[in-house]
Amino acid sequence: MVRQRTRRTFATVVALASALALATGCGVTRGPQSNNMTMLIPNSPGGGYDQTGRAAVAVMENADITGGSFEVTNVIGAGGSVAMTRLMNAEGDERTMMTAGLGVVGSLYSFAAPYKLDDATPIAQLIEDQEGVLVPADSPFKTIDDLVQAWQDDPGAVVAGGGSSPGGPDHLFPMQLATAVDVEPRELTYVPYDGGGPLTTALLGKKIDVGFSGVGEFEGQLSSGELRLLAVSGDERLKGEGISEAPTLTEAGIDLVFTNWRGVFAPPGISEERRDELIGMVEEMHETPEWQQALEDNGWIDEFKTGDEFTQFLQEQDERVATTLEELDLL
Numbered sequence: 001m002v003r004q005r006t007r008r009t010f011a012t013v014v015a016l017a018s019a020l021a022l023a024t025g026c027g028v029t030r031g032p033q034s035n036n037m038t039m040l041i042p043n044s045p046g047g048g049y050d051q052t053g054r055a056a057v058a059v060m061e062n063a064d065i066t067g068g069s070f071e072v073t074n075v076i077g078a079g080g081s082v083a084m085t086r087l088m089n090a091e092g093d094e095r096t097m098m099t100a101g102l103g104v105v106g107s108l109y110s111f112a113a114p115y116k117l118d119d120a121t122p123i124a125q126l127i128e129d130q131e132g133v134l135v136p137a138d139s140p141f142k143t144i145d146d147l148v149q150a151w152q153d154d155p156g157a158v159v160a161g162g163g164s165s166p167g168g169p170d171h172l173f174p175m176q177l178a179t180a181v182d183v184e185p186r187e188l189t190y191v192p193y194d195g196g197g198p199l200t201t202a203l204l205g206k207k208i209d210v211g212f213s214g215v216g217e218f219e220g221q222l223s224s225g226e227l228r229l230l231a232v233s234g235d236e237r238l239k240g241e242g243i244s245e246a247p248t249l250t251e252a253g254i255d256l257v258f259t260n261w262r263g264v265f266a267p268p269g270i271s272e273e274r275r276d277e278l279i280g281m282v283e284e285m286h287e288t289p290e291w292q293q294a295l296e297d298n299g300w301i302d303e304f305k306t307g308d309e310f311t312q313f314l315q316e317q318d319e320r321v322a323t324t325l326e327e328l329d330l331l
Helices: 010-016 018-022 048-062 078-089 102-110 144-153 169-180 196-204 215-224 272-286 289-298 307-327
Strands: 025-027 037-041 070-074 096-101 121-136 159-162 189-192 210-214 227-232 259-266 301-306
Touching: 037 048, 037 078, 048 070, 048 096, 048 121, 048 215, 048 259, 048 272, 048 289, 078 096, 078 102, 096 102, 102 169, 102 259, 102 307, 121 144, 121 169, 121 196, 121 215, 121 272, 121 307, 144 227, 159 169, 159 196, 169 189, 169 210, 169 307, 196 210, 196 215, 196 227, 210 215, 215 227, 259 272, 272 301, 289 301, 301 307
Parallel strands: 037 070, 037 096, 159 189, 159 210
Antiparallel strands: 025 070, 096 259, 121 210, 121 227, 121 259, 121 301
């Protein structure tokens, strides 16, 4: 069976995490009549949402796209569901945005939240991102084939972890990988962590045997040799020290390509005019050389969509997560 945290009611989870909702922030606090804004980040500093949100903020500030500064606030808890609650409670606030993606879609199901991502105001999808298969430096798994063989021998004996709740990308990826190599995904042992930071600690502390997450969150540990990368999930290899040597799954003979995605949302209840203004700001950011450089530096795939197209995409992603969770008997 898939190992997961005890499922709590959403209200209980939010209550337990309420203190964390005042978590780390940086930047200039916005005044009521200013052009300053807030960017909420639904995980800890250094995680994928944090990297994407801070990169977008830096470009918009440097290019003076919004006419003001950003306060960046990490709101930690329940795989992003606490941050989503904060966004939903900011109804009508036209100077707040939040980064979110596939992981938050999954966490809203896992923690029985009373809303979905498209209940906020979708602004834009920014990127797609590859997942990686990570192990400690001294792991007996030297190649992705070694991991596959261990799964086929005894899938429950390999303790896998990911930086997202069931239904998030770090959970969906190993489940789909298991299916691709003829292993029953419900027999895997999967431990969810709340972002890349806790997952890194678990890997380095040997609490798990293998981790699944976005590669960019582990560049330091990969370049230092503390962690090794067995494979990446996209169409092409990634660049970087300790990274470029890792094959794609396709190169390793496994018929699977998997990508995560991240985007930007505003609270519900803002005006159509403000929605269009925010979309325009993000479109302007997307066209800057600085954002194109951020894509290259982080190995992100430029997959940009806005407005109604993005909303339709969200509905498809919601169905994708719900279907997988039903197949795993997790709904």
